[in-house]
Amino acid sequence: MDANINTLIEKHGRERSSLIPLLQEIQAIYGYVPREAIKKVASELGIFEVEVYEVLTFYAQFRFTPRGKHVIKVCLGTACHVMGGQDIFNYISQKFGIGAGQTTKDGMLTLERVACLGCCGMAPVVVIDEQVHGRQTIQSVERLIRERIEQG
Numbered sequence: 001m002d003a004n005i006n007t008l009i010e011k012h013g014r015e016r017s018s019l020i021p022l023l024q025e026i027q028a029i030y031g032y033v034p035r036e037a038i039k040k041v042a043s044e045l046g047i048f049e050v051e052v053y054e055v056l057t058f059y060a061q062f063r064f065t066p067r068g069k070h071v072i073k074v075c076l077g078t079a080c081h082v083m084g085g086q087d088i089f090n091y092i093s094q095k096f097g098i099g100a101g102q103t104t105k106d107g108m109l110t111l112e113r114v115a116c117l118g119c120c121g122m123a124p125v126v127v128i129d130e131q132v133h134g135r136q137t138i139q140s141v142e143r144l145i146r147e148r149i150e151q152g
Helices: 002-012 016-030 035-045 049-058 078-082 085-096 138-151
Strands: 070-075 109-114 126-128 131-133
Touching: 002 016, 002 035, 016 035, 016 049, 035 049, 070 085, 070 138, 078 085, 085 109, 085 138, 126 138, 131 138
Parallel strands: 070 109
Antiparallel strands: 070 126, 126 131
8 A cells, every 4th residue: 555655656746735636546546535545645644633533534535444336325305205215215225224424344335425416307216336227116216226236
């Protein structure tokens, strides 16, 4: 891990303004920002670890735990909520035993709730692995998830 972090630091520099781009690239590589990376970045940038944590917790894009191989985002904005988005979210949560922001024990699925995806005319909307699926039902989402799991 240190070699990857060192390469990124050389690329972005050791200025405080490099912190967010560094963290974004670290997360892109590992799927989250590991504790060891936080220590290394703080040390190399000459800042306290708490300052790194402040940035990580301020921006919703950053994660402290690995995501699953497949990421499921369920829109719970007004239109999606009215059209059954919450029912879809609850179904996935119960079926796989995970809540918002959690990953299954086998590392296969991560479930996320989002406030709005901007495709209200297609409500309810579910995004699986960055593919948008509109007008979903519990049955159609179950099929999509099963297909993803079977693909590996």
